[in-house]
Amino acid sequence: MAAANDRLKEKIEQLMSTAVSKEGATNTLALLFPKADNVLQTYAAMDRSGRNRRLSDRHHALSYFRLNPQAATWSRSELAILFELPPAVTFEQIRQRIDAEPExxxxxxxxxxxxxxxxxxxxxxPLNADHLSHLADFSSYLISAQDEDRGLFSMPNIERMRWVIGRGLKSLSASERSAVIIDAILSASDLTALSFFVRTVSPDINPDGSTSKSDELGFADRAEEIRQILTNRIRELAESGEIWGQAKPDVLLWFWWSSTDGREVTEFMTKEIEAVGGAERVLPHMISEVASTAGNYENISRSWSKIxxxxxxYTQARNLAESDEERTSQVGLRVLKALERSRNSPL
Known part of the structure; x- marks a missing residue:
């Protein structure tokens, strides 16, 4: 077997030597074909399910049939070096690497x-508190980015980040997991990813919320403590106005709502929308994109009527639309159009 692998590796390297980008061609070959990956040991590790889904995965399938496979990828050596660095340095270098690429x-x-x-x-x-805190802050860069893949079955980056955090905490005990989460909540600047993750593993307190939870990644007897710590931090961000600078303010608002009876969130949002300049700042955060076979469109979910x-x-959006300022008017028109597309809209 070893001799056969050596011969295969030698043959592949001979073929790759004529490529315009040897590293890019080698990485692509390793990504597409597990046997080549085993021989070349170039591309980053992938679990068994990932290997089995390569051809059927819509993100990779076209690469099997293109004459020009996409060269944009991460090599094993590149990631190995990055993952050995302190987390702040790791994520900053990753950001620079992505920013330097063509759009x-x-x-x-x-x-x-x-x-x-x-x-x-x-x-x-596994994730420790320092790494998770830096990951949470870095995640705002990934979550805020407009992903070009917005099809019917696409997965937004916030869902991918939830999966990343879950994988990083899975091997820890419930007490270790709780300690890591609490430290990260107290130190992270952006709470979007942490709010999204915590809500998916803990049932809502609000009686109109979700009762589902994940026992596998729960926090045992510290779940309520974690909820209160995170809720208090969100309240602080709301009071200071910094909540609108988070990657996805709506995620924080819904976590806040889910952890209370909802009245304080309603009071906060009403006050913010009615304030001078508030509607223009706040209303766009309520718009979401709906994937459809007839073409994606924006709407404001009926769920927002709970808040x-x-x-x-409608009244505030109409006022914005009638503004003499073009930018303000465009915001109002966008919100009105999203309202029209909302299911069972009362307007």
Whole structure:
């Protein structure tokens, strides 16, 4: 077997020597074909399910049939070096690497990076508090980016980040997991990814919320403590106005709502929308994109009626649309159009 692998490796290296980009061609070959990956040991590790899904995965399938496979990828050697650095340095260098790429490559690199982070944390590198805090802050860069893959079955980067965090905490005990999460909540600047993750593993307190939870990644007897710590931090961000600078303010608002009876969130949002300049700042955060076979479109989910009176949204959006300022008017028109597309809209 070893001799056969050596012969295969030698033959592949001969073929790759004529490629315009030897490293890119080698990485692509290793990504597409597990046997070549085993021989070359070039591309970052991938779990068994990932290998089995390569051809059927919509992100990779076209590479089997293109004459020009996409060269934008992460090599094993590159990631191995990056993952050995302190987390602050790791994520800053990753950011610089992605920013330096042509625009058409950035989305793919973000997706592949999240997959590789999940594999890295699951394969003997569990998250500690410092790493999770830096990951949470870095995640705002990935979550805020407009992903070019926005099809019917696409997965947004915030979902991928939830998977990454889950993989990084899976091998820890419930007490260790709780301690890591608490430290990260207290030190992270952006709470989007942490709010999204915590809500998916703990049932909502709000009676109108979700009761589902994940026992596998729970926090045992510290779940309520974690909820209160995170809720208090969100309250602080709301009071200071910094909540609108988070990657996805709506995620924080929904976590806050889910952890209370919801009245304080309604009071906060009503006050913010009615304030001078508030509607223009706040209303766009309520818009979401809906994937459809007839073409994607924007709407404002009916769920928001649990927090904000739709009549208030409509009135404020109409006022914005009638503004003499073109930018303000465009915001209002966009919100009105999203309202029209909302299911069972009362307007």
């Amino acid at each position: 058409q490559n950035k989305s793919r690199l973000r997706r592949l990076l999240l997959d590789e982070l999940a594999n890295h944390y699951e394969s003997g590198h 904000v009176d739709f009549q208030l949204i």
